[in-house]
Amino acid sequence: MRKLSWSDVTPKPLWLNRRQIIAGAGALLASPALARIEAAPSRFSTDEEPTALEDITSYNNFYEFGTDKGDPARYASALTTDPWSIVIDGLVDRPGTYDLADVVKDQPLEERIYRFRCVEAWSMIVPWIGFELAGLLNRVGVQPGAKFVAFETLVRPEEMPGQNSPFIEWPYREGLRLDEAMHPLTILATGLYGEEMPKQNGAPIRLVVPWKYGFKSIKSIVRISLVDKMPPTTWNMLQPQEYGFYSNVNPKVDHPRWSQASERRVGSGLFAGRIDTLMFNGYEEEVASLYAGQDLAVDY
Ligand code: MTE
Numbered sequence: 001m002r003k004l005s006w007s008d009v010t011p012k013p014l015w016l017n018r019r020q021i022i023a024g025a026g027a028l029l030a031s032p033a034l035a036r037i038e039a040a041p042s043r044f045s046t047d048e049e050p051t052a053l054e055d056i057t058s059y060n061n062f063y064e065f066g067t068d069k070g071d072p073a074r075y076a077s078a079l080t081t082d083p084w085s086i087v088i089d090g091l092v093d094r095p096g097t098y099d100l101a102d103v104v105k106d107q108p109l110e111e112r113i114y115r116f117r118c119v120e121a122w123s124m125i126v127p128w129i130g131f132e133l134a135g136l137l138n139r140v141g142v143q144p145g146a147k148f149v150a151f152e153t154l155v156r157p158e159e160m161p162g163q164n165s166p167f168i169e170w171p172y173r174e175g176l177r178l179d180e181a182m183h184p185l186t187i188l189a190t191g192l193y194g195e196e197m198p199k200q201n202g203a204p205i206r207l208v209v210p211w212k213y214g215f216k217s218i219k220s221i222v223r224i225s226l227v228d229k230m231p232p233t234t235w236n237m238l239q240p241q242e243y244g245f246y247s248n249v250n251p252k253v254d255h256p257r258w259s260q261a262s263e264r265r266v267g268s269g270l271f272a273g274r275i276d277t278l279m280f281n282g283y284e285e286e287v288a289s290l291y292a293g294q295d296l297a298v299d300y
Contacts, residue, residue, distance in 0.1 A: 037109060037191045039129045044185060045113035046282070051124040053193050055267035060200045061118065062219055063168055064153065064160035071162065072200035078159045079220070081204040090150075090225040093141025100204055104190060106139075107131035111194070112187055112208070117249045117281045119213035119235075123263045128208055129197075130189035134182045142178070142226055149181040150174075150231035151207060152223040168234055174218035175231040175245065176209065179290055185210055185283060188221070211283040213247045244300035246291075249281035253297050 062072035084100040109131055117123040137149070153172040157163040163170050180186060189208045190197055197203040202219025209216050215235050225231070235243035242256055251261045262274040280287050291299075 035196050036194055037129050037196060039109040039111045039191075039194070042110040042112050044286075045111065045127075046115060046125065048113070048115070048125045050113060050127045050193070051265070051267050056124060056126055056192065057198045057200055059122075059266055061120075061214065062162075062200060062202070064162045064170075064172065064220070065200070066162045075161055076199035076203075079154075079156075079199050079203070080159060081199065081220075084204050084222075086205070086221060087223045088136075088140050088225075089223070090227050091143040091146035092137075092226050093143060095140070103136060103188075103205070104131065107135045107188075109190070110187075112189075112210075114185075114208065114210040115278075115281050115283075116208075116210065116214055116217075117263060117277065119215055119243065119247065119255065119260075121258060121260065121263045121277075122266050123275075123277075124266050126208075127193050128187065128189040129191035129194065130187035130208060132184055133186045133188050133207070134184065136188065136224075137181065137226075145228050146226035147178055148227050148230055149176050149178060150223075150225040150227055151218045151221050152225075153218055154220050154222045167238075169237065171222075172218060172234050173232060173237075174207065174216055175233050176216070177230075177290075178226075180209065180287075183287060183290065185286055211248055211280040211287045213243075213249060215243070216247055246296070246300055248287075248291070248296060248300075249277060250279060250296055250300070251277040252279075253300055 058073045059069045060072035061069070062076065065072045065075040085097050086100065086103055087097050089095045109129055111127055111129055113125060113127045115123060116126045151174045154160070155163060155171045176186070187208050188205055190205050192198070192201060197206065205221055206219040207217050207221065230245055233245060236245055254260050260277055263277045264274055265272065278284070
């Protein structure tokens with residue numbers, strides 16, 4: 001079957017909308033550095049209208065570049081993403097330092113249009129390009145004792161000015177339970193909107209776990225470790241009462257300082273109302289069984 005591109009799989013009005021946006025927005029969006037990526041459509045995609053590329057790439061959390069939402073777009077262009085390698089280690093049959101090209105080799109790329117819900121109560125619809133993390137883990141061979149997967153982001157303060165501030169103990173770290181990591185919704189994303197991943201969104205490769213708060217979706221990954229114990233994770237290390245290891249999107253469990261019952265869609269316009277937050281960000285049918293018997297109010 002011929003692989004389809006974003007323009008092929010997107011309803012015409014959306015595609016036209018995007019082209020008009022590109023025509024109007026000039027330099028930022030017409031970046032010649034971003035190569036187009038061919039990817040197949042996915043049954044996991046939502047049919048909600050994707051958030052504009054301009055919003056996805058200008059309103060970011062990527063503390064390696066600063067704490068302001070505009071800092072990643074302002075500073076991330078300095079990040080060198082080629083060459084890029086990823087250490088895969090721990091309880092795996094084939095540990096090693098893999099070039100990015102080797103990591104993505106033979107992994108079927110799909111477009112996954114996912115809801116993305118930040119713990120700060122804003123959300124977007126993002127047309128990611130990526131492949132299932134399970135495909136990579138199966139290729140390196142997960143050993144029987146592995147129970148969790150730990151991830152780390154690059155540390156390079158010369159190119160990541162936010163890392164000169166020690167409020168986070170760098171590297172940014174995240175983790176998943178092995179069954180969460182193997183779930184088909186969990187992807188490593190290498191692009192969005194049919195193009196290479198913009199640097200502010202976590203180039204060249206990041207995690208996307210759509211049923212969890214956005215901070216679990218760690219960017220610019222340089223290490224993936226299979227481990228037998230729950231690994232330390234950045235926001236949980238900083239504020240354990242506010243950010244649990246699981247951090248599944250849950251409208252019934254409020255953040256200690258704000259409600260999680262509703263959210264603001266970024267780019268939806270000044271007068272658009274808040275929308276209800278969905279259990280597991282709308283992926284309840286797919287993932288609820290992972291947490292059978294777990295009290296999600298306690299085990300957050
Ligand atoms: N990954 C790293 N390395 N550093 C970060 O600061 N922020 C997280 C997550 N991944 C972050 C990160 C948070 S809080 C969110 S909401 C998402 O990235 C934001 O992703 P986006 O900017 O692509 O929307």
